[in-house]
Amino acid sequence: MRERTIIINSFSKNYIMTGWRLGNLIAPPKMTQLFADINENLVTSAPAPSQRAGIYAIQLRKDIQEKAVGEFRRRVEYVAERIKGIPGMRCMVPQGTFYIFADIRPSGLTSEQAVAVLRQKAGVAMLPGSAFGQSGEGFIRICCTKKIDVLKEAFDRIEKLPEFMA
Incomplete structure:
Protein backbone atom coordinates (compact mmCIF):
# COMPACT_ATOMS: atom_id res chain seq x y z
CA MET A 1 0.00 0.00 0.00
CA ARG A 2 2.79 2.43 0.92
CA GLU A 3 4.33 2.27 -2.57
CA ARG A 4 1.10 3.53 -4.18
CA THR A 5 -0.19 5.93 -1.54
CA ILE A 6 0.00 9.70 -1.98
CA ILE A 7 -1.07 12.12 0.74
CA ILE A 8 -1.42 15.82 -0.08
CA ASN A 9 -2.30 18.24 2.71
CA SER A 10 -2.79 21.95 3.10
CA PHE A 11 -1.80 24.06 6.08
CA SER A 12 -5.01 26.06 5.60
CA LYS A 13 -7.28 23.91 7.72
CA ASN A 14 -4.80 21.77 9.65
CA TYR A 15 -2.92 24.76 11.02
CA ILE A 16 -5.43 27.59 10.45
CA MET A 17 -3.11 29.17 7.89
CA THR A 18 -5.46 30.11 5.05
CA GLY A 19 -3.78 32.42 2.57
CA TRP A 20 -0.23 31.30 3.44
CA ARG A 21 -0.24 28.94 0.43
CA LEU A 22 1.55 26.09 2.17
CA GLY A 23 1.05 22.39 1.81
CA ASN A 24 2.91 19.12 2.02
CA LEU A 25 3.18 15.87 0.16
CA ILE A 26 3.94 12.37 1.41
CA ALA A 27 4.58 9.90 -1.41
CA PRO A 28 7.00 7.22 -2.64
CA PRO A 29 10.37 8.76 -3.66
CA LYS A 30 9.84 8.50 -7.44
CA MET A 31 6.43 10.16 -7.10
CA THR A 32 7.87 12.85 -4.84
CA GLN A 33 10.33 13.82 -7.58
CA LEU A 34 7.54 13.93 -10.17
CA PHE A 35 5.50 16.27 -7.97
CA ALA A 36 8.60 18.40 -7.30
CA ASP A 37 9.12 18.78 -11.07
CA ILE A 38 5.46 19.71 -11.60
CA ASN A 39 5.53 22.19 -8.72
CA GLU A 40 8.74 23.79 -10.01
CA ASN A 41 7.04 24.54 -13.33
CA LEU A 42 3.80 25.84 -11.82
CA VAL A 43 5.06 28.03 -9.00
CA THR A 44 8.40 29.24 -7.78
CA SER A 45 8.24 28.61 -4.04
CA ALA A 46 6.44 29.68 -0.93
CA PRO A 47 7.90 32.88 0.55
CA ALA A 48 10.49 32.28 3.28
CA PRO A 49 8.30 33.86 6.02
CA SER A 50 5.48 31.46 5.09
CA GLN A 51 7.85 28.50 5.24
CA ARG A 52 9.17 29.57 8.65
CA ALA A 53 5.62 30.03 9.93
CA GLY A 54 4.78 26.55 8.63
CA ILE A 55 7.73 25.01 10.49
CA TYR A 56 6.65 26.80 13.65
CA ALA A 57 3.07 25.56 13.18
CA ILE A 58 4.27 21.97 12.80
CA GLN A 59 6.33 22.28 15.98
CA LEU A 60 3.30 23.61 17.88
CA ARG A 61 0.69 21.45 16.13
CA LYS A 62 -0.65 19.74 19.25
CA ASP A 63 -1.35 23.05 20.98
CA ILE A 64 -2.66 24.75 17.85
CA GLN A 65 -4.87 21.91 16.70
CA GLU A 66 -6.30 21.11 20.13
CA LYS A 67 -7.34 24.73 20.68
CA ALA A 68 -8.64 25.14 17.14
CA VAL A 69 -10.67 21.94 17.17
CA GLY A 70 -12.24 22.89 20.49
CA GLU A 71 -13.11 26.39 19.35
CA PHE A 72 -14.52 25.32 15.98
CA ARG A 73 -16.52 22.54 17.67
CA ARG A 74 -18.07 25.21 19.94
CA ARG A 75 -18.98 27.34 16.91
CA VAL A 76 -20.47 24.41 14.98
CA GLU A 77 -22.57 23.41 17.99
CA TYR A 78 -23.73 27.03 18.40
CA VAL A 79 -24.88 27.22 14.77
CA ALA A 80 -26.59 23.82 14.97
CA GLU A 81 -28.44 24.96 18.10
CA ARG A 82 -29.57 28.17 16.36
CA ILE A 83 -30.79 26.18 13.35
CA LYS A 84 -33.06 24.15 15.66
CA GLY A 85 -35.04 27.36 16.26
Whole structure:
Protein backbone atom coordinates (compact mmCIF):
# COMPACT_ATOMS: atom_id res chain seq x y z
CA MET A 1 0.00 0.00 0.00
CA ARG A 2 2.79 2.43 0.92
CA GLU A 3 4.33 2.27 -2.57
CA ARG A 4 1.10 3.53 -4.18
CA THR A 5 -0.19 5.93 -1.54
CA ILE A 6 0.00 9.70 -1.98
CA ILE A 7 -1.07 12.12 0.74
CA ILE A 8 -1.42 15.82 -0.08
CA ASN A 9 -2.30 18.24 2.71
CA SER A 10 -2.79 21.95 3.10
CA PHE A 11 -1.80 24.06 6.08
CA SER A 12 -5.01 26.06 5.60
CA LYS A 13 -7.28 23.91 7.72
CA ASN A 14 -4.80 21.77 9.65
CA TYR A 15 -2.92 24.76 11.02
CA ILE A 16 -5.43 27.59 10.45
CA MET A 17 -3.11 29.17 7.89
CA THR A 18 -5.46 30.11 5.05
CA GLY A 19 -3.78 32.42 2.57
CA TRP A 20 -0.23 31.30 3.44
CA ARG A 21 -0.24 28.94 0.43
CA LEU A 22 1.55 26.09 2.17
CA GLY A 23 1.05 22.39 1.81
CA ASN A 24 2.91 19.12 2.02
CA LEU A 25 3.18 15.87 0.16
CA ILE A 26 3.94 12.37 1.41
CA ALA A 27 4.58 9.90 -1.41
CA PRO A 28 7.00 7.22 -2.64
CA PRO A 29 10.37 8.76 -3.66
CA LYS A 30 9.84 8.50 -7.44
CA MET A 31 6.43 10.16 -7.10
CA THR A 32 7.87 12.85 -4.84
CA GLN A 33 10.33 13.82 -7.58
CA LEU A 34 7.54 13.93 -10.17
CA PHE A 35 5.50 16.27 -7.97
CA ALA A 36 8.60 18.40 -7.30
CA ASP A 37 9.12 18.78 -11.07
CA ILE A 38 5.46 19.71 -11.60
CA ASN A 39 5.53 22.19 -8.72
CA GLU A 40 8.74 23.79 -10.01
CA ASN A 41 7.04 24.54 -13.33
CA LEU A 42 3.80 25.84 -11.82
CA VAL A 43 5.06 28.03 -9.00
CA THR A 44 8.40 29.24 -7.78
CA SER A 45 8.24 28.61 -4.04
CA ALA A 46 6.44 29.68 -0.93
CA PRO A 47 7.90 32.88 0.55
CA ALA A 48 10.49 32.28 3.28
CA PRO A 49 8.30 33.86 6.02
CA SER A 50 5.48 31.46 5.09
CA GLN A 51 7.85 28.50 5.24
CA ARG A 52 9.17 29.57 8.65
CA ALA A 53 5.62 30.03 9.93
CA GLY A 54 4.78 26.55 8.63
CA ILE A 55 7.73 25.01 10.49
CA TYR A 56 6.65 26.80 13.65
CA ALA A 57 3.07 25.56 13.18
CA ILE A 58 4.27 21.97 12.80
CA GLN A 59 6.33 22.28 15.98
CA LEU A 60 3.30 23.61 17.88
CA ARG A 61 0.69 21.45 16.13
CA LYS A 62 -0.65 19.74 19.25
CA ASP A 63 -1.35 23.05 20.98
CA ILE A 64 -2.66 24.75 17.85
CA GLN A 65 -4.87 21.91 16.70
CA GLU A 66 -6.30 21.11 20.13
CA LYS A 67 -7.34 24.73 20.68
CA ALA A 68 -8.64 25.14 17.14
CA VAL A 69 -10.67 21.94 17.17
CA GLY A 70 -12.24 22.89 20.49
CA GLU A 71 -13.11 26.39 19.35
CA PHE A 72 -14.52 25.32 15.98
CA ARG A 73 -16.52 22.54 17.67
CA ARG A 74 -18.07 25.21 19.94
CA ARG A 75 -18.98 27.34 16.91
CA VAL A 76 -20.47 24.41 14.98
CA GLU A 77 -22.57 23.41 17.99
CA TYR A 78 -23.73 27.03 18.40
CA VAL A 79 -24.88 27.22 14.77
CA ALA A 80 -26.59 23.82 14.97
CA GLU A 81 -28.44 24.96 18.10
CA ARG A 82 -29.57 28.17 16.36
CA ILE A 83 -30.79 26.18 13.35
CA LYS A 84 -33.06 24.15 15.66
CA GLY A 85 -35.04 27.36 16.26
CA ILE A 86 -35.58 28.05 12.56
CA PRO A 87 -38.56 26.13 11.08
CA GLY A 88 -37.25 26.47 7.51
CA MET A 89 -33.93 24.77 8.28
CA ARG A 90 -32.61 21.63 9.88
CA CYS A 91 -29.22 20.00 10.17
CA MET A 92 -27.12 17.23 11.58
CA VAL A 93 -24.09 18.26 13.63
CA PRO A 94 -20.97 17.36 11.64
CA GLN A 95 -18.20 15.44 13.39
CA GLY A 96 -15.14 16.40 11.36
CA THR A 97 -15.52 19.85 9.84
CA PHE A 98 -16.44 23.43 10.59
CA TYR A 99 -19.10 23.50 7.88
CA ILE A 100 -22.77 22.67 8.32
CA PHE A 101 -24.72 21.47 5.31
CA ALA A 102 -28.15 22.73 6.37
CA ASP A 103 -31.30 21.26 4.86
CA ILE A 104 -33.49 24.16 3.69
CA ARG A 105 -36.14 22.03 1.97
CA PRO A 106 -38.67 22.84 4.74
CA SER A 107 -38.52 26.48 3.56
CA GLY A 108 -39.72 25.53 0.08
CA LEU A 109 -36.81 27.46 -1.45
CA THR A 110 -34.17 26.13 -3.81
CA SER A 111 -30.55 26.41 -2.74
CA GLU A 112 -29.99 29.36 -5.07
CA GLN A 113 -33.15 31.12 -3.87
CA ALA A 114 -32.20 30.58 -0.23
CA VAL A 115 -28.72 32.07 -0.54
CA ALA A 116 -30.12 35.00 -2.54
CA VAL A 117 -32.68 35.74 0.21
CA LEU A 118 -30.01 35.41 2.91
CA ARG A 119 -27.62 37.72 1.07
CA GLN A 120 -30.15 40.34 -0.06
CA LYS A 121 -32.42 40.52 2.97
CA ALA A 122 -30.09 39.62 5.84
CA GLY A 123 -26.63 40.46 4.48
CA VAL A 124 -25.49 36.91 5.25
CA ALA A 125 -23.40 35.00 2.70
CA MET A 126 -23.64 31.23 2.34
CA LEU A 127 -23.10 28.80 -0.52
CA PRO A 128 -25.90 26.94 -2.27
CA GLY A 129 -25.69 23.20 -1.88
CA SER A 130 -26.23 22.91 -5.63
CA ALA A 131 -22.69 24.30 -6.07
CA PHE A 132 -21.50 20.91 -4.81
CA GLY A 133 -23.48 18.87 -7.30
CA GLN A 134 -27.05 17.88 -8.05
CA SER A 135 -27.50 16.04 -4.74
CA GLY A 136 -26.69 19.28 -2.90
CA GLU A 137 -29.93 20.88 -4.05
CA GLY A 138 -32.12 21.73 -1.08
CA PHE A 139 -29.15 22.46 1.15
CA ILE A 140 -26.90 25.42 1.96
CA ARG A 141 -23.35 25.31 3.25
CA ILE A 142 -22.74 27.36 6.38
CA CYS A 143 -19.16 28.14 7.36
CA CYS A 144 -18.78 28.17 11.15
CA THR A 145 -15.32 29.78 11.30
CA LYS A 146 -16.50 33.25 12.32
CA LYS A 147 -16.49 34.24 15.97
CA ILE A 148 -19.61 33.47 18.00
CA ASP A 149 -20.68 37.13 18.14
CA VAL A 150 -20.62 37.29 14.32
CA LEU A 151 -22.55 34.01 14.04
CA LYS A 152 -25.05 35.31 16.61
CA GLU A 153 -25.64 38.47 14.57
CA ALA A 154 -26.08 36.43 11.38
CA PHE A 155 -28.66 34.12 12.96
CA ASP A 156 -30.45 37.01 14.66
CA ARG A 157 -30.93 38.44 11.15
CA ILE A 158 -31.97 35.09 9.66
CA GLU A 159 -34.61 34.64 12.34
CA LYS A 160 -36.29 37.84 11.10
CA LEU A 161 -36.82 36.41 7.61
CA PRO A 162 -40.33 35.09 6.99
CA GLU A 163 -38.95 32.79 4.27
CA PHE A 164 -37.29 30.66 6.96
CA MET A 165 -39.53 31.28 9.98
CA ALA A 166 -42.93 30.31 8.54
